Amino acid sequence: MIIDSHQHFWVYNEQKHDWIDDTMSAIRRNFLPEDLKAIYEAEGIDGCVAVQADQTPEETDFLLQLSQKHNFIKGVVGWLDLRAENLEAQLSKYEGKEKLKGFRHVVQGEPDHNFLLRPEFLKGISLLDKHNYTYDILIFPHQLGAALEFIRRFPKQKFVIDHIAKPYIKDGFFDGWAALIREIGKHENVFCKLSGMVTEADYKTWTPEQINPYMDVVLEAFGTERLLFGSDWPVCLVAGNYSEIKTLTTNYIAKLTPVEQAKIMGENAMQFYNL
Numbered sequence: 471m472i473i474d475s476h477q478h479f480w481v482y483n484e485q486k487h488d489w490i491d492d493t494m495s496a497i498r499r500n501f502l503p504e505d506l507k508a509i510y511e512a513e514g515i516d517g518c519v520a521v522q523a524d525q526t527p528e529e530t531d532f533l534l535q536l537s538q539k540h541n542f543i544k545g546v547v548g549w550l551d552l553r554a555e556n557l558e559a560q561l562s563k564y565e566g567k568e569k570l571k572g573f574r575h576v577v578q579g580e581p582d583h584n585f586l587l588r589p590e591f592l593k594g595i596s597l598l599d600k601h602n603y604t605y606d607i608l609i610f611p612h613q614l615g616a617a618l619e620f621i622r623r624f625p626k627q628k629f630v631i632d633h634i635a636k637p638y639i640k641d642g643f644f645d646g647w648a649a650l651i652r653e654i655g656k657h658e659n660v661f662c663k664l665s666g667m668v669t670e671a672d673y674k675t676w677t678p679e680q681i682n683p684y685m686d687v688v689l690e691a692f693g694t695e696r697l698l699f700g701s702d703w704p705v706c707l708v709a710g711n712y713s714e715i716k717t718l719t720t721n722y723i724a725k726l727t728p729v730e731q732a733k734i735m736g737e738n739a740m741q742f743y744n745l
Contacts, residue, residue, distance in 0.1 A: 473544065473736040473745065474510070474518040476632065476665045476700030479503065479536055486524060489579075493673070494708045501704040503540040509703070509712045510542060516736070517544040519700075519743055521606065521632075522574055525549050527560070530570070537569040544745040545571040547606050552594030561601050571743040572604030572628075578636065583613055586620040595624060604628045604743060610636050611643070614650035621657050628659055630742060633666025633702065634688050639680060640672050648687045655691025661742050662692045664719050664734065665700030668709040676709060678718055685722050694730040698739045 480487065481500050490498055506518070520533045520543050530548030537543040546569050550560050564570050577585055585591065586609075598605055607629055609617055614635055621629060631654065637647040654660055667681050688697060699719050706715045723731050739745065 471516045471736045471740065472514060473699070473739040474515050474701050474703070475630075475698040475739040475743070476521055476663050477506065477518050477703040478521055478523045478705065479506075479533065480523050494705075496708050497704050503536055503543065506703065507540070507542060513712060513716055515542075515716075517542045517745070519543075519545040519547060519571065519739065519745075521547040522549040525576060530564075534567055534570060543569070544740075545569055545743045547572045547574050547604070549573060549575065552598075553588075553590040554594070557594050557597060561597065561603075570603075571745075572606060573598065574606035574608055574632070576608055577613060578608050578610045584616045586613070586616045592620075592623065595620075595627065599624070599627045602744070604630065606630050606632050607635075608632045611638060611647040611650075614647065614654070618650060618654055621654060621660055625657070625659060628661075628742060629657075630661040630663055630698065632663050632700075633670070634662060634664065634684060636666065636670050637684055639667065639670045639676070639684060644683065647684075651687055652691045655688070655696075658696075660692075661696040661698060661738065662688050663698045663700040664688070664722075665698075666702040666705070668715060668718065669702065669705060671709070673709040678721065681718065682722060685719075694726060694733050696738065697734045698742065699735045 479502055482498055522529045527550055533546040533548060537546050548570055550573055552575060554560060595605060605627060607617055635651060668676050671680055701712060701715050703712060723734055
């Protein structure tokens, strides 16, 4: 089974989606399950995990509602304020919502480089494992040091690094990112998504040859047991169509055994998110 471990839906709103700047104008519109279903049928994708794009509880409810109507949405990564004093009560409201698999915060957008290590956030994360929820780590490379310290505090929590931690591919920066990714990969409870790479390169001129060295590092660090294919649709559309994004990964992993390829293209996502 092929699972897209990372994609988004939204009803476009200029204020709410102000992160979509002029260079990304191609995605200033609605993206809903009807749009993605046809792509999945053409590309042989069996299901997906829908990941939050807005930081509101309403976003979580929106994605869960879509997942009830569309069976190919196998799981949801939502948002709650993990710093909230009443987080336990908020989590209890989702008991029985089987498609809610975990949560994410847009840490990459936080001006505090040590956001992940603040006491109120750590307290929130400490509640997730008890409820069997995963946590997606969305960061830039300059936040990897804090992420490593963060991960060390929760050896039993299931974590996944989104978009291979968004290395600065366009600028050719590599060594600092690679060193910290290798350290994070030593923690067996941490997975990594092969997603979001083309949008960290030059949208118009990226090539697989530019991106392959970064995939080499995460393959070495996480192995074939802890890598997940993800498209980052529709964000990826600013740099390529769905087929091009999928082919970037499938061509890269073609050197692996069929069993290993199947793990990266779906089985690992099913295990991590309990789909």
